[in-house]
Amino acid sequence: MTDTHSPTLDAKIPEGPIQQRWDEHKFHTNLVNPANKRKYEIIVIGTGLAGASAAASFGELGYNVKVFTYNDSARRAHSIAAQGGINAAKNYPNDGDSIYRLFYDTVKGGDFRSRESNVYRLAQVSNEIIDQTTAQGVPFAREYGGLLDNRSFGGAQVSRTFYARGQTGQQLLLGAYQALSRQVNEGPVEVFTRSEMLEVVVKDDRAVGVIVRDLVTGEISAHSAHAVVLATGGYSNVYFLSTNAMNCNATAAWRAHRKGALFANPCFTQIHPTCIPASDEHQSKLTLMSESLRNDGRIWVPANADDSRAPNDIPEDERDYYLERQYPAFGNLVPRDVASRAAMRMIDQNRGIGPLKNGVYLDFNEAISRLGRDKIEERYGNLFEMYERITDEDPYVVPMRIYPAPHYTMGGLWVDYNLMTTIPGLYAIGEANFSDHGANRLGASALMQGLADGYFVLPYTIGDYLSDWLNTEPVATDDEAFTQAMAQVNEREERFLSINGTRSVDYFHRRLGHLMIEHCGLARSREGLEKAISEIRALRDEFWKDLKVLGTSESLNQSLERAGRVADFLELAELMCIDALEREESCGGHFRLEHQTEDGEAQRDDVDFSFVSAWEWINSNTSQTLHKEPLEFEYVPPSQRSYK
């Protein structure tokens, strides 16, 4: 079903020249005066870059904040694993960067499927993020003069990426975690660790609280607030094997979706080109090798199919540096979707390398002879060590083997310019929302967006909603809305424990992952997606009949935790395929085999598909209704993306 005239999709985009929209909007936004802020309760779910930075900033402003994380400490959130860096339009290297250029590159990199106004705001606040995090003591890389160093990332022809060795995400996350810890110490923020949100509570069409499970005791508790913020990350783990952490899941977003929040562009997923290829079927996750490696590494495959010689035995003229050949302007630094698809084409031509013929080489020999081993070690030492630990091969000598792997999801909960979902009072920030990256995210932009939302956008925009609720108490947790939601959570847990089937949670998760990567991964087709949808439905039935979860709900039970997450993935996966089927075009990470140019690039259809798909849950997965938010491009006219 399609409803093109939905009254629910008012994106609240300000008018006027794009350079002034954010300032104008802030000026016209209702404020909560400093003395009144302490009368409000805000719940934040998740402590990654977006959640921790938002919660810390709320605390500084004077709001009362409750923060929940399923990890044992707020410091573990998966933002910590981001390696390469964070973009900002500082133009310190004097190479022609500007806010406008960062905006332009991001809209283009997203293949014209993001909102111009949001992206412009993101580029505007990018510089403040660097100032803020530097002041927090994030030890960014510096030059000998003591000033900040930059490097390049895919999809850009300027050096605008700030970094802290190969651990930029770790350092930015710890900075936000420390800001959060300071607010815990000062009082306004309370952090609940090992606590997983399992339901959003909605009363009178607005979000009033959450239901949470204490993962140690199993206790289910209700928490109410004036507003709820979901900062719960993406859903790449729907593929089972991805670069996400083991516990990353879609449950918070999916539960919100089932309560009425529209889910936008679920089929926009990013398959990152530089991951270590899987070695065997027991592998639990894939490890990313930072995109920054493409600054100095050269990607190649043997020129001839089925060449099984060791890489260093293949002479220079029998190698195909296919990115440099096909995309001379950007070379090895083309955006991720382009690099991943190019690798896929090479592997399809039987030119893949490694024991399973499932990789391509990322070679540093030329860079080592040009710059010396010390320089390469300084830039990428920890990444090289990690690679060697996993593969038992020395990348200083033997070229790295890399392969595309699910990494990031551009889709997520639909939000307006204020970052509010279609449920009033419920916000989604960071990877959990959909707004800024369109159909493909550029490298080093996830950290930028998470911190932009948390430090510099939501702390302003949330006041606009809260000001309407001045001097009201949060809904009492013995209200029927809460008791009903608690009953739902309890009932679901009992159901998992009483199926008493024969298969573990991981068994189903692995099978779902295989289905998704095959039919809704790098390449998609009508036939494959239709097949996937029927197989996902069958798998879901089997899951609810044959799942085996041991133990009880009154203790730490990791199988029970995973059962809930996989049950939600089994529903989300279907919506991803439905969305991919509906979108009869190729754009960014969404590549429909039916829609490609002669040389195999994504073929967009701007006439029919220049919109955001926002799906509404109506009673069941099979009756999801599509709403469309039209996209307008006033500043960056859509064009066939060219990185040649």
Next chain:
Amino acid sequence: MDLTLKVWRQANQDSEGEFKTYQAQNVSPDASFLEMLDEVNEHLNDQGEEPIAFDSDCREGICGACGVMVNGFPHGPQDGTATCQLHMRKFEDGDAITIEPWRATAFPVIRDLVVDRTPFDKIIQAGGYISINTGAARDANIIPVPKESADASMDAASCIGCAACVAACPNSAANLFTAAKMQQLNLLPQGNPERYTRAVAMVETMEEYFGSCTNHGECESACPKNISIDFIAMMNKDYVKAQFKNFERDAQIKGK
């Protein structure tokens, strides 16, 4: 590879734990240590025995969630490697492997191999930060930081908070963890205004929960990020100097 595992099983914080022996068969040398445990758990689940609980998240050696004692060594035998990055090729076919949780009074066992490391958060909350509100910062390049200081700060900042240092220490001291965060901040000009108050707050909170350092150096060799105990010496220096500081008087002088 076929292995014999002796694993600590404990139902909850209040119950008595015990070692149980399991066989791990046909283990791939390319599997990580935690993937080997995943496999064992699949078999246990099939046989109707509850899987072994252990913490793990990123499996890239950066989040610090995982960590067990492997044959008495925190994170196992490989230098500079967290448990999730340890691979089975470091073991021999037929090996017997003992797997235990971190052992420290400050870290009660929650279940099996899972412990409660909340005291680490308390140390950071006491002062492991620079007090700056969102929006108050000036341009990032206004204060140049010598590259050497930034690099040394980054060395300290690479701590992942896994608590192997505490598990390795005969006194269950947390000095390496505390010093790493404190010196990351104290080595930078941005961290200087709170240098001595930070030293006092963090050390005193640390001492509420943990034992005292007697310079064994076990923490450094157990650290998966090879963080140097030099940072402990620097912390001690800051802490001792803080004892001779008259903070109120300093504030008055600076106020003039």
